[in-house]
Amino acid sequence: MDTTDGPLVPPQHRRVVLGFKDAEDLEAPDLPTESLPLNMGPSHPAMHGTVRMVLEVEGEKISSADIQIGYLHRCFEKESESATWTQVFPYTDRLNYISPMLNNVGYALAVEKLMGIADDIPERALFIRVIVGEVSRIADHLTCLGAGAMELGAFTVFLYALKAREWLFELLEEVCGARLTSTYLRIGGVHFDLPPEFGPKLLDILARTRIVMSDIGKLLERNRIFRDRMDGIGIITKEDALAYGITGPVGRSTGLAYDVRKDHPYLVYDRFDFDVPVGSVGDNFDRYAVRVEEVNQSMRILEQALATIPAGPFMINNPRVALPPKSETYNSIEAMIAHFKIIMDGIHVPPGEVYSYTEAGNGELGFYIVSDGSGRPWKCRVRPPCLPAVAVLTKVLPGLFIADVVPTFGMMNMIGGECDR
Amino acid sequence: MAQIVLDRLGARFTGGEILESGSEHGDEWARIRRDAWIPVAMFLRDDPSTKMEMFIDLTCVDRFGKEPRFDVVLHVYSVSLKHRVRLYCGAPEEDPWVDTLVSVWAGTNWFEREAYDLYGVRFKGHPDLRRILMYPEFVGHPLRKDYPKEKRQPLVRRQAGAPD
Amino acid sequence: MGFEFHTSSLKAAVNWARKFSLFQYPFVTACCGMEFMSVAAPKYDIARFGAEFPRFSPRQADLLIIVGTITERQGPALRRIYEQMCEPKWVVAFGVCASTGGFYQNYSTMPGADQVVPVDVYIPGCPPRPEQVLDGLILLQERIQRGEGHSQIAIEAEKGYDVPLAAIRPLGSTHRKEEP
Numbered sequence: 001m002d003t004t005d006g007p008l009v010p011p012q013h014r015r016v017v018l019g020f021k022d023a024e025d026l027e028a029p030d031l032p033t034e035s036l037p038l039n040m041g042p043s044h045p046a047m048h049g050t051v052r053m054v055l056e057v058e059g060e061k062i063s064s065a066d067i068q069i070g071y072l073h074r075c076f077e078k079e080s081e082s083a084t085w086t087q088v089f090p091y092t093d094r095l096n097y098i099s100p101m102l103n104n105v106g107y108a109l110a111v112e113k114l115m116g117i118a119d120d121i122p123e124r125a126l127f128i129r130v131i132v133g134e135v136s137r138i139a140d141h142l143t144c145l146g147a148g149a150m151e152l153g154a155f156t157v158f159l160y161a162l163k164a165r166e167w168l169f170e171l172l173e174e175v176c177g178a179r180l181t182s183t184y185l186r187i188g189g190v191h192f193d194l195p196p197e198f199g200p201k202l203l204d205i206l207a208r209t210r211i212v213m214s215d216i217g218k219l220l221e222r223n224r225i226f227r228d229r230m231d232g233i234g235i236i237t238k239e240d241a242l243a244y245g246i247t248g249p250v251g252r253s254t255g256l257a258y259d260v261r262k263d264h265p266y267l268v269y270d271r272f273d274f275d276v277p278v279g280s281v282g283d284n285f286d287r288y289a290v291r292v293e294e295v296n297q298s299m300r301i302l303e304q305a306l307a308t309i310p311a312g313p314f315m316i317n318n319p320r321v322a323l324p325p326k327s328e329t330y331n332s333i334e335a336m337i338a339h340f341k342i343i344m345d346g347i348h349v350p351p352g353e354v355y356s357y358t359e360a361g362n363g364e365l366g367f368y369i370v371s372d373g374s375g376r377p378w379k380c381r382v383r384p385p386c387l388p389a390v391a392v393l394t395k396v397l398p399g400l401f402i403a404d405v406v407p408t409f410g411m412m413n414m415i416g417g418e419c420d421r
Numbered sequence: 422m423a424q425i426v427l428d429r430l431g432a433r434f435t436g437g438e439i440l441e442s443g444s445e446h447g448d449e450w451a452r453i454r455r456d457a458w459i460p461v462a463m464f465l466r467d468d469p470s471t472k473m474e475m476f477i478d479l480t481c482v483d484r485f486g487k488e489p490r491f492d493v494v495l496h497v498y499s500v501s502l503k504h505r506v507r508l509y510c511g512a513p514e515e516d517p518w519v520d521t522l523v524s525v526w527a528g529t530n531w532f533e534r535e536a537y538d539l540y541g542v543r544f545k546g547h548p549d550l551r552r553i554l555m556y557p558e559f560v561g562h563p564l565r566k567d568y569p570k571e572k573r574q575p576l577v578r579r580q581a582g583a584p585d
Numbered sequence: 586m587g588f589e590f591h592t593s594s595l596k597a598a599v600n601w602a603r604k605f606s607l608f609q610y611p612f613v614t615a616c617c618g619m620e621f622m623s624v625a626a627p628k629y630d631i632a633r634f635g636a637e638f639p640r641f642s643p644r645q646a647d648l649l650i651i652v653g654t655i656t657e658r659q660g661p662a663l664r665r666i667y668e669q670m671c672e673p674k675w676v677v678a679f680g681v682c683a684s685t686g687g688f689y690q691n692y693s694t695m696p697g698a699d700q701v702v703p704v705d706v707y708i709p710g711c712p713p714r715p716e717q718v719l720d721g722l723i724l725l726q727e728r729i730q731r732g733e734g735h736s737q738i739a740i741e742a743e744k745g746y747d748v749p750l751a752a753i754r755p756l757g758s759t760h761r762k763e764e765p
């Protein structure tokens with residue numbers, strides 16, 4: 001809670017630097033250093049998205065960090081205020097653009113909560129949402145792990161991770177027609193049913209992804225360079241995580257066992273058996289390990305969901321929300337009018353305010369929606385899960401070396417679209 | 422679910438600090454008088470029966486045409502007791518300010534900067550109230566309802582006729 | 586006559602060499618970057634087309650790929666990066682955001698990167714599929730071969746050479762299939 005305490009020092013026993021016992025030995029006390037401002041970004045290869053860091057360094061040591069975000073402010077809120085409720089979906093895709101399905105899920109749940117139709121969503125739609133969401137989550141973590149490792153020089157890991165991500169993207173493309181920006185969910189359900197043979201294909205991909213994950217683990221976990229740059233670097237305490245509102249893998253790495261899927265189950269997550277990995281130190285390696293384990297848990301969820309998914313409709317049976325089937329739209333005047341009304345006027349959402357939260361790739365993704373009863377949102381605020389994780393860097397970075405910025409920042413998994421919206 | 426929080430608030434603050442409270446779609450909310458903003462936040466964080474130790478979100482709503490025009494909206498959550506609450510604090514259009522909560526939850530820092538940047542609500546006592554998403558040269562507060570959506574304020578443009 | 590013939594075929598040889606040794610600087614800002622990763626990754630492998638190596642310093646690059654939304658705040662940075670690159674240089678706008686602003690039309694996003702730097706090839710799509718990107722790269726290579734890149738024209742003009750008017754025609758009116 002206290003913002004004034006000093007910089008965090010990595011635990012000495014975990015850091016071994018090239019024959020020196022600990023980091024302090026590296027400092028030659030008789031060399032005078034002068035503090036120097038150092039600018040990183042906004043276009044820097046290790047800055048996912050764009051962010052600018054102005055570091056004050058003394059020698060190699062960072063004494064203060066000013067992190068400037070906002071280089072990717074695309075005005076999600078202003079845009080959604082002039083879009084109909086359904087038209088907001090494409091904008092949500094581009095928040096966390098590695099796992100667009102999870103953002104779609106968050107937004108759809110928020111609007112359904114506001115409309116009070118959350119209980120009428122068919123079971124199959126709920127399962128489909130879980131499945132595509134977890135596939136997205138795996139893609140998200142794979143990208144973070146691969147990119148994080150690449151920044152430390154492990155290019156092979158990056159290629160392996162992208163290979164696996166490519167399989168997942170192609171599977172999602174079969175589901176919704178787009179590799180990345182899916183816009184697959186709709187208020188009241190999902191747009192299409194799963195394609196035939198989806199289950200076997202997904203299981204096959206999961207089996208192959210497991211092999212990739214174990215390869216990545218073999219390449220990294222006992223790799224001296226990787227461990228030296230991850231262990232004990234960038235420690236976040238549990239108190240900080242609470243005060244800053246850090247959730248998701250970064251929050252859990254500090255020992256804060258908070259996962260929306262477990263604590264406030266939404267969709268059908270309460271029917272699956274899965275574990276929430278929690279770290280103990282809160283350093284970079286914990287964040288890496290939590291992500292790896294979450295991939296495994298997502299695979300478990302997927303397997304259970306595929307085994308239990310029921311047949312049936314995938315869209316709510318409510319003509320005010322769901323578009324009529326195409327065959328009717330083209331053949332009957334009533335259906336055509338209904339179609340026209342929903343497309344042009346948008347879905348009618350009663351006035352009110354709601355805050356709905358789901359677990360996205362980076363933590364609690366909240367949508368705070370204010371509706372005034374017109375066809376468009378009055379305010380559609382998204383609570384960005386990675387903004388707090390980036391904000392805490394101003395506190396974590398001082399005391400670290402310049403070279404530690406890259407792995408620390410990489411493991412925070414800042415996604416520009418979501419952080420700056 | 423979090424009715425207990427509202428009950429505790431009502432019992433502790435009896436001098437009219439809680440202007441209104443209620444529950445909507447399963448979310449409990451309370452509207453706080455502007456001068457009680459920090460004490461209420463402190464109380465929620467420290468009281469053993471509320472224990473709102475986790476900061477979730479802080480933003481602002483422009484209720485254009487109503488009074489007070491701006492509402493600062495705070496969401497907090499208790500990890501141990503698993504409940505959450507939404508607090509509003511109104512700020513009038515002529516002089517929109519609200520006390521900063523940085524001393525209560527350190528994470529509000531950037532969120533308050535964002536609310537200042539996009540809505541122009543000033544947070545009194547904030548250690549570093551700068552723009553965060555827009556650039557310093559930007560004039561106005563773009564998420565206010567009276568800011569036109571496509572009013573750009575370019576920093577650079579190609580000159581016509583330049584060789585490039 | 587003979588002299589002209591020699592210079593033009595020398596130029597052609599130089600341009601031929603240029604088009605297969607593009608060193609790119611990816612200015613990655615947004616979602617398109619994810620697709621850009623895919624283009625560089627094993628399956629699509631942009632290296633096969635002679636644009637292998639991402640250089641992470643603009644001074645070593647001659648192809649600037651603008652990947653993702655450009656906001657007003659980024660404009661000065663983009664301009665500066667472009668100015669740091671050595672001539673001749675080429676610019677590709679990757680995705681509709683970099684081309685026109687896409688569906689972000691608001692106070693913060695720039696309506697296309699060409700507001701700040703001259704763009705040679707626009708690749709539409711939100712995000713463009715990797716195949717489309719490879720197609721765009723081939724288009725650019727043909728443009729380089731013909732000497733029609735913005736900066737190539739500018740260099741020629743500076744030297745006082747006659748710039749063929751045809752070279753300035755908009756890209757849309759040419760298609761690589763028509764070329765010999």
Ligand code: SF4
Binds near residue numbers: 094616617681
């Ligand atoms: S074109 Fe589409 S995918 Fe690419 S940056 Fe813009 S919004 Fe993102």
